[in-house]
Amino acid sequence: MALGQSLQQKLLQKLSPQQIQLMKLLQVPTANLEERIKEELEENPALELGEGEEGADANEEMVDEFETSPDEDFEKDGSEEDYEDVDISEYVVDDDGEIADYKMKDDNYPEMDDKQTIPIKLEQSFFDLVLDQLGMLDLDERRFKIAEQIVGSLDDDGYLRRELSSIADDLAFRQNIIADDKEIEDIIKQIQQFDPAGVGARDLQECLLLQLKRKSSEGIGVQLAIQVMSKYYDEFIKKHYDKIQRGLNLSDDDLKEVIHQIIKLNPKPGGNVGEINKAESYIVPDFYIINNNGILELTLNSRNAPDLKISEGYKDMMKEYDKGSKKDKRQKEAVLFIKQKIDSAKWFIEMIQQRQQTLISTMGAIMRHQEEFFLTGDVTNMRPMILKDIAEKTGLDISTVSRVANSKFVQTEFGTYRLKYFFSESLSTDSGEEVSTREVKEILNNLIDAEDKQKPLSDEFLTDMLNEKGYNIARRTVAKYREQLNIPVARLRKEL
Structure with missing residues (x-):
């Protein structure tokens, strides 16, 4: 096949580095923004922390990340020729450091002391606890290594879910120790026999039995519970209590005592040891909404976004170059580097500003759309809302709204919510009114909470009750919503 040339015309959408940077910044929650800013400060010496400069106009027009200016040129590659004819007057103007400076202070919420440190809790991990107890066993070196291999095979919940043959293979290949299943067992x-009780169990039944046997001297109720877990485990988890009563000839009181003993046990013995430091798991809200005499006030949490400014030292270097002969090649290379860093710093500051404006605009639209909920805290007042609704109100792209909603939280008088919580599909009532599926789930949850636990409501009966309230909903939809609420079927909700 002969080679040939052709001329083609294509229309492509090309994102600028600034647009890519903004998209990434929008996805960063407030809790991680400080770390992102520190990274930029380390990479760009032309960017510095400010000290209380006056902020930029908060009412500045917001620009969507996908809009591009017709005058914007993204083909420059940063070469010396690109900067050869650039006027550097904008870099040497003596304006008291007001180039692209901004302020992210919030008068309503005081800043945290930068020198304040969060104490780290000293704690012993689950595996350290088990290994410490391992040293109390009278084992020779070979059996101690086998025991270490077994402990290392435990999962975070304290279970040993690996087969004995797999443990034996690991010992043979990695430790050069030949051990049979009986020795490992x-x-x-x-x-x-270690603490916490239940550690090393192969399944839930064995875990509960290990804990019950530790308490075997506490009374007849524990003895009956051991029999139930040993002989009628499947019937117990399926709540077939009548079969258990007939099989063990138990009275209602005996059965209640058995259930009481079992529900006190810990199904995850390793889960309560060496917990993650709670100081590291706190949610830092990105927004605050306050009800001020019936008027909602929205503020942006900006404690993790310090003031930024262009380095005075870099501006001084530009002034020195402007006063010089400008013929030294090394000076031209230096000023090229300085311009690139200053431009990068200005871009980053502008992106932080635009991030603020986008967050406030998006959350403001959500607040206005769900105003009844933010005033009352009643989930049944929540209106149907999808990403498109907020995108139309703000003039932003749907993907931009999605980035804002994915990892952000808002603190209200009724609790802290993820922004995605407020988005839900709509459902039609008998009157033709559009209601949020979140409202239907809340009513479904209330119906189940109020049911007689000795005779729990079936999905079919719940469907009839919702239809009587005017919600046109099918039984399979009720089952789907119930599963989304992590509510089991009626049989498993039954209590004595």
């Missing part, structure tokens, strides 16, 4: 039995 004997060591597992010793480890199962």
Whole structure:
């Protein structure tokens, strides 16, 4: 096949570096913004922390990340020729450091002390606890290594879910220790005597039995519970209490005592040891909404976004170059580097500003759309809302709204919510009114909470009750909503 040339015309959408930077910044929650700014400060010496400069106009016109200026040229590659004819007067103007400076202070919420440190809790991990107890066993070096291998095979909940043959293979290939299943099983039995009770169990049934056997001297109720877990485990988890009563000839009081003993047990013995430091798991809200005498006030949490400015030292270097002969090649290379860093710093500051404006605009639209909910805190007052609704109100792209909603939180008088919580599909009532599926789920949850636990409501009966309230909903939809609320079927909700 002969080679040939052709001329083609294509229309492509090309994102500028600034647009890409803004998209990434929008996805960063307030809790991580400080770290992102520190990274930029380390990479760009022309960017510095400010000290209380006056902020930029908060009412500045917001620009969508996908809009481009017709005069914007993104083909420059930063070469020396690109900067050869650039007027550097904008870099040497003595304006008391007001180039692209901004302020992100919030008068309503005082800034935290930068020198304040969060104490780190000293704690022992679950595996450290088990290994410490391992040293109390009378084991030779070979059996101790086998025990270490078993402990290392435990998962975070304290279960041993690996097969004995797999543990034996690991010992043979990695430790050069040949051990049979019986020897491994004997060591597992010793480890199962460790604290917390239930550690080293292969499944939930064995875990609960290990805990009950530790309490076997506490009374007849524990003895009956051991029998139930040993002989009628499947019937218990399926709540077939009548079969258990007939099989063990138990009275209603005996059965209640058995259930009371079992529900006190811990299904995850390793889960309560060495918990993650709660100081690290706190949610830092990105927005605050306050009800001021019936008027909602929205503020942006900006404590993790300090003032930024262009380095005075870099501006001084530009002034020195402007006064010089400008013929030294090294000076031209230096000024090229300085211009690139200053431009990068200005872009970053502008992106932080635009991020603020986008967040405020998006949250403001959500607040106005769900005003009844923010005033009352009643989920049944929540209106249907999708990303498109907010995009139309703000003039932003749907993907921009999605980036804002994905990882942001808002603090209200009724709790802290993820922004995605306020988005829901609509459902038609008998009167033709559009209501939020969130409202239907809340009513469904209330119906189940109020039911007689000895005779829980079936999905079909729940459907009839919702239809009587005017919600046109099918039984399979009720089942789907119930599963989304992590509510089991009627049989598993039954209580004595």
